[in-house]
Amino acid sequence: MSNGNLRINGERLWNSLMEMARIGATEKGGVCRLALTDLDREGRDLFVSWCKEAGCTIDVDAMGNIFARRPGRDPSLPAVATGSHLDSQPTGGRFDGVYGVLAGLEVIRTLNDGDVETDAPVEVVCWTNEEGSRFPPAMVGSGVFAGAFDLEYGLTREDMEGLTLGEELTRIGYKGEGSGRPLSAYFEAHIEQGPTIENEGKTVGVVTGAQGQRWYEITLTGQEAHAGPTPMASRHDALVGAAKVVLAVNQLGHRFQPNACATVGMAQVRPNSRNVIPGEVFLTVDMRHPDDERLAEMDRGLREAVEKAASEGGLAAQCDQIMQFDAQPFDDECVGLVRSAAERAGFAHMDIVSGAGHDAVYVARVAPTGMIFVPCEGGISHNEIENAQPDDLAAGCQVLLQAMTEKAGAR
Numbered sequence: 001m002s003n004g005n006l007r008i009n010g011e012r013l014w015n016s017l018m019e020m021a022r023i024g025a026t027e028k029g030g031v032c033r034l035a036l037t038d039l040d041r042e043g044r045d046l047f048v049s050w051c052k053e054a055g056c057t058i059d060v061d062a063m064g065n066i067f068a069r070r071p072g073r074d075p076s077l078p079a080v081a082t083g084s085h086l087d088s089q090p091t092g093g094r095f096d097g098v099y100g101v102l103a104g105l106e107v108i109r110t111l112n113d114g115d116v117e118t119d120a121p122v123e124v125v126c127w128t129n130e131e132g133s134r135f136p137p138a139m140v141g142s143g144v145f146a147g148a149f150d151l152e153y154g155l156t157r158e159d160m161e162g163l164t165l166g167e168e169l170t171r172i173g174y175k176g177e178g179s180g181r182p183l184s185a186y187f188e189a190h191i192e193q194g195p196t197i198e199n200e201g202k203t204v205g206v207v208t209g210a211q212g213q214r215w216y217e218i219t220l221t222g223q224e225a226h227a228g229p230t231p232m233a234s235r236h237d238a239l240v241g242a243a244k245v246v247l248a249v250n251q252l253g254h255r256f257q258p259n260a261c262a263t264v265g266m267a268q269v270r271p272n273s274r275n276v277i278p279g280e281v282f283l284t285v286d287m288r289h290p291d292d293e294r295l296a297e298m299d300r301g302l303r304e305a306v307e308k309a310a311s312e313g314g315l316a317a318q319c320d321q322i323m324q325f326d327a328q329p330f331d332d333e334c335v336g337l338v339r340s341a342a343e344r345a346g347f348a349h350m351d352i353v354s355g356a357g358h359d360a361v362y363v364a365r366v367a368p369t370g371m372i373f374v375p376c377e378g379g380i381s382h383n384e385i386e387n388a389q390p391d392d393l394a395a396g397c398q399v400l401l402q403a404m405t406e407k408a409g410a411r
Contacts, residue, residue: 019046267282
């Protein structure tokens with residue numbers, strides 16, 4: 001069967017997605033598979049079993065990244081890879097990340113169905129801790145792979161209970177060896193997680209790059225005191241200061257339009273008692289922009305806002321940036337392969353810049369990279385009601401198949 005006649009099995013892809021979605025299923029129709037929990041292990045085990053059934057060999061590196069390889073005619077060639085992640089947000093959806101992993105598996109199954117050989121090996125990768133919800137920062141598995149973080153840093157990330165990523169990898173049986181391997185190209189399929197493709201009536205987003213992103217952890221410290229006898233004028237209320245920071249973050253997002261996003265996603269108030277003035281507040285901030293200079297301006301605006309809120313409230317403040325990656329353009333050839341695959345398949349498509357961070361952003365530092373977006377309903381993601389249509393998911397997988405086989409030399 002020729003490369004051009006290969007067709008993925010959309011029903012098989014959908015059924016695999018729905019079977020994986022049973023692991024960690026929530027009442028509202030989403031999933032909760034936090035990184036390196038027992039549920040994440042169940043998802044990994046299922047993926048590995050499917051890959052072995054498809055004839056793949058399995059390799060796990062020191063960060064727990066799983067590489068499922070279908071051999072090529074020339075084993076000396078670096079693999080053409082695809083993948084994403086299986087871990088989720090606490091109230092996550094059925095498609096974020098997992099679609100990219102199982103679309104890659106469907107590519108291998110389709111190659112097997114057609115008895116098609118490739119010159120280069122083909123690999124599907126399940127990256128560890130993409131979400132960063134349990135072990136911040138995000139994308140630490142692919143980040144170590146690409147050299148953005150060293151291995152010790154990755155393995156020593158802690159969750160809220162003080163458990164480290166390395167300890168949990170060992171506990172669930174996914175602690176391997178090594179932390180890098182050559183790739184000739186990397187493609188990642190993903191739901192858009194925004195409304196642009198759907199609003200434009202397109203089926204495929206040809207992702208030309210990803211915007212820059214910075215994560216911060218901020219602690220404001222005041223003084224706990226009784227909520228009744230303490231006069232308003234003499235208070236050092238950390239929560240009031242935090243409220244000013246939250247408002248300032250939101251204003252920064254609006255000020256640096258178009259394309260800026262600024263979010264306070266987590267807040268912890270101490271002692272968190274009804275009749276005690278808060279003495280300490282911990283906040284997380286996520287800021288994004290496709291222009292690195294504008295993102296740097298947002299950084300300065302945030303730090304000024306934190307300093308001002310602390311000064312006005314008589315507070316101590318600490319503002320730590322824990323993650324930064326600059327805007328990342330993707331490889332022209334890989335982007336072109338995605339675009340031409342969409343055109344040959346007859347899918348309505350458009351160029352788009354990713355508003356979210358993905359493992360592809362780090363992998364692009366060490367291998368030519370491209371991404372494929374498909375619509376998600378209402379642009380909603382990181383939410384249990386996240387939804388995507390089977391036909392759109394199949395279309396994205398078909399584009400992935402064509403781009404990968406073109407790059408891997410299918411015959």
